[in-house]
Amino acid sequence: MTVSKTAEKSSEKPGEAAKGRKDAAEAQPEALQLGELSEQLGYVLKRAQLKVFENFLRCMASLQLTPAQFSVLLLVEKNPGRNQTEVASTLGILRPNFVALLDNLESRDLCARIRSTNDRRSHILVLTDKGKAVLTRAKKLVATKHESRLNELLGQANREALLGMLSKIANEF
Amino acid sequence: MTVSKTAEKSSEKPGEAAKGRKDAAEAQPEALQLGELSEQLGYVLKRAQLKVFENFLRCMASLQLTPAQFSVLLLVEKNPGRNQTEVASTLGILRPNFVALLDNLESRDLCARIRSTNDRRSHILVLTDKGKAVLTRAKKLVATKHESRLNELLGQANREALLGMLSKIANEF
DNA sequence: TATTGTTATACTCTATAACTATA
C-alpha cells in the first residue's frame, strides 16, 4: 500500500498554530518552521560559518584574500622557514591541494618558495616584503571591519567565550 | 633586490623559545605555532564545524545519512506538504542542487514527491512511513551519540550558550 | 509573462594515486 501520488486541496493544514497568518485567504509564503533543526549544533554551526566567511570575503575584497590564503600568510609569518608539508598539514590542507594555493600567492609576490640547502627536496616558505605589507593591511581590515562587527554583535566577553568553546570542539571533539 | 633563492643551514631559528625541544640535535618535527590564527573566529569556526560534521557522519554511519539529508528529513517532517522550492530555500540549498539530494532520499523510500493538485507545477514533499521510522532512529543516534558528547565536552549550560551565539551570527551577522 | 522542477554545466574544495628528485 503506497502513498497516493496526488495531494489534497489547499488549506488542509491549519494546525501548528496559524500565527503569522493575515486575514483569511491571502496565500502569502509563510515561512517554514525550523523545529528541531535550530537545536542541531551542526546545522547552526555551518550556517554561522558560512556567514562569517562571507563577511570575511567582503571585508577583504580590496586585498583579494580568501580565508585560506590569509591563514597561510599568518602562519608563514609566524613560522618562517618551514616547508610546504608542515604548513599545509598544520592548516589541514592536503599537500597536493596546497600547490595551487601557493602558486597563487607566489605569483602575486606575497610569499616565496626557497629550496632548502639541508634537504633539497623541500621548499622553505617565507613572506616577501610585499607579502608582509599586505598581511599588515589585511590584519587591520580584519580587526576593524570583521572582528569588530562580531564584538558589536556578541560583546567582547561572549566573543571570547565563543572562541574558547569552538577551540575546544576543534581540538578535543 | 630579490630574496636569495637558497636557505640557510639548519638550527638557524632557536628563537621563539625552544620549548618542546629535547636534548639537543634531535630534529623531531616540532609543531608550528598558530599565533594569531587561533584568535581568528573564522578559522576556529571552520575547524570546529568540520569536526562536528565528521563526528555526525560517524554516528550516522549505520543509517547512511549526511547532515544535509538529515536536515531535509527533519524539515519535511515538521513542515509536511511544502514544495521543493520552499524546503530547499529554507535550508539554503539551490533548487537545481536539491534535485539529486531528493532523488537519493526518494530512491531509498525515505520521502516522496507528490504532484500538487493546486499548482500542478510543484511537488509537495512528505516523509514515507519508512522515512519517519528512519528519522526517529536518526534522532536517537544524534541525541545519544552526537549531541551527548558535546554536552560532555562543554557542559549543558555552555552548549546552550554556544548555540545561542551561533544562531545570532547565522541570523544577524 | 512568471514560476516549478529539471538538465546541463562550471567552478571550487577535497581526496587519492602516482610520478620526480632527492634522501
Place this chain on the structure above:
DNA sequence: TATAGTTATAGAGTATAACAATA
C-alpha cells in the same frame, strides 16, 4: 626504501543559464 613537491584525476558542494510544463 622513504619523503617533498608535484601532477592528474575524481568526487563532493555550490553556482548560473535555460528548458518544459504549468500558471
